[in-house]
Amino acid sequence: MYNDRKAILTARAKVLKAMAHPTRLFIIEELERGERCVCDLTGQIGADVSTVSKHLSVLKQAGVVLDDKRGNQVFYSLRVPCILNFFGCVESVLESNAREHATLLEAVGK
Amino acid sequence: MYNDRKAILTARAKVLKAMAHPTRLFIIEELERGERCVCDLTGQIGADVSTVSKHLSVLKQAGVVLDDKRGNQVFYSLRVPCILNFFGCVESVLESNAREHATLLEAVGK
DNA sequence: AATATGTTTGGCAATATAACCAAAAAGCCA
DNA sequence: TGGCTTTTTGGTTATATTGCCAAACATATT
Incomplete structure (x- = not known):
């Protein structure tokens, strides 16, 4: 077992895995241009809102994006x-x- | 649908996905130091040979590694x-x- | 030819992912 | 309050991934 490296490699893998989906890469590209609410992204992606919301939650969980609730909407932005x-x-x-x-x-x- | 970006994003996602596993990240790190045969890697990883072989095949399929059969053994190296x-x-x-x-x-x- | 070594392939069970729909939450506005 | 909009959560189904074992292949050695 490669025990000394395992923890860090698992953490890295988690980030890569979170990014490893075409829709999530699209979201990342879009957020690079500025924050976006779920509805903006949903419009561009053309999938169910719930699907987009779940993709965002995967990215958030991995620490790739931040969310900011303002009024009715939630705005997402790149964390790094x-x-x-x-x-x-x-x-x-x-x-x-x-x-x-x-x-x-x-x-x-x- | 984000049709214009979809093809490229899908291709990128495939590469990321191939890398998104701790064992495969370990393999990549190891190959950075030089080519290795399956048996070298198997020794360090401590999983079944068939498991390691399949990880290597995932990396190969994604274009991350190259394989070179010499005699009995197959040597893998980083492609990029x-x-x-x-x-x-x-x-x-x-x-x-x-x-x-x-x-x-x-x-x-x- | 027979055996040993190194690698890949097929099959199986367990677990994880992805997409949709329906329903719940949370915040606004009348 | 009631209704509207935006977002998240739960449930379901379909598909993919991971890891092991056993078996097949390929190459070397005796």
């Missing part, structure tokens, strides 16, 4: 501003994937 | 070297979580 820079490397993986895919297609004669 | 820098931001989230937790404890009177 760097979250988006975060993707340079993910993008490299995707580019590698794409390059390899292209190479395979060539190998088969396009 | 930056993968580890990647964690500065995750760490910020964790630190925020910890700070908040400490604050809450204080509020309750330790």
Whole structure:
């Protein structure tokens, strides 16, 4: 067992897992532009409000977003501003994937 | 529906999801230090070989690692070297979580 | 050829996730 | 108070993930 690293790796995994859904990545991107209420996001996402609310709760639980209730609505915002820079490397993986895919297609004669 | 972003966000989510497991994060850390065969990793992780092999296959499928069969063994390595820098931001989230937790404890009177 | 070593695959049980609908909460406005 | 709007919670169903064991494969060794 890798006991010395396990606690920290589990904590990291939890954050990554919270982000690992297309709708939640969309929410993160959107919040990068400023706070949004659930209804704003629901409109853009086009799923049931309850679904969006649950995605937000996953992000909140992981510490990625903050919520602020004002009157009727709840406004969400990014808790850690760097979250988006975060993707340079993910993008490299995707580019590698794409390059390899292209190479395979060539190998088969396009 | 956020149709214009959906494809790219789904692709990103796939990579994040592949990384979002403590054992797989351990593997990534270990591979950062150099290529490893399945048996090396299995020894350190202390799970069944088949379990480790499946974790590796998840990472491979997502394009995070490469495999190279040499003789009897299969050596895995990181496909995209930056993968580890990647964690500065995750760490910020964790630190925020910890700070908040400490604050809450204080509020309750330790 | 037979055996040993290293890795992957298939199957199964337990648990977790995701989406929707319906209903409950919480706050506003008349 | 009663009704409206916004958000969360509970319940259900469908699907995915994780981990182990057993079995299959592949390569090396005797």
